[in-house]
Amino acid sequence: MIDVCLLGTGGMMPLPNRFLTALMVRYNGKSILVDCGEGTQIALRKSGWSPKPIDVICFTHYHADHISGLPGMLLTMGNAERTEPLLLVGPKGLQRVVKALRTIAPELPFEIQYHEIEGDSDEFTLPGMNEFRIKAFKVNHNILCYGYTMHLDRIGKFDVERAKASGIEMKFWNRLQKGETITTDDGKVFTPDMVLGEQRKGIHLTYVTDSRPTDSIAENAEGSDLFICEGMYGEEDKLQKARENKHMTMYEAAELAKKAQVEQMWLTHYSPSLVNPKEYLPKVKDIFKNSVATKDGRVITLRFEED
Structure with missing residues (x-):
């Protein structure tokens, strides 16, 4: 089984009742954090999850709302007397970006290891976890950006x-x-x-933010048990703005979920102007019934199908 916690659901800037988008996934004693915007540490504590066992942090891209919380997170890990290495994964330029951010977190008691993604996709596993595969795939934002899928295979x-x-x-x-x-x-x-x-059916999780709809998203999300996708705008007159800024509306996310035939979709990465995402959910459900307008801290345990 895989435990999933959507720590924050906001895009662009944190709000008093909405942290920036970040995802925590736990499997077999290992923890994977995807994105680390401002306020992620607070979101972790509020959700009752700890930063100490994080084994890898994956970044979709290097806009501030997805990475600006990293220096504080690193310092917190150091203050917790972490000594084991930390793996960071992200698009090309990762080491340069992180070194710049570490100007305010220069001394750490643990090693940082880097895995820079190149090309349209990249798949890797964590040490001792060959059955748990993480794949990054390119999406369509105004800078280089990747979505992530996680597969737990079942023999x-x-x-x-x-x-x-x-x-x-x-x-x-x-x-x-x-x-x-x-x-x-x-x-x-x-x-x-x-x-x-x-081999029996495993577990498939897909996470996408900051992108226009693409074939790569539908292909990689196909059959996902959980598809977490940005729905930055719910207002129907915001479609042109979504196109200009390379984001997605809730309805475009629902179309992707329908095309990929996923089990359920969680909407996330809301615009600060989107006060009540649930207001738009009925029309989203008309496209893809099993859609959820999530709030910060939503948790689910994904389990293998019963025999």
């Missing part, structure tokens, strides 16, 4: 009869089930495919 069921028929001793079963290839002392080789059935 097939262990087939006891196949294991017995292959003459595999019980002491090897657990290791094979975990994906390990085993070579015995007498030279026999046992592989996981000898005892596992077909």
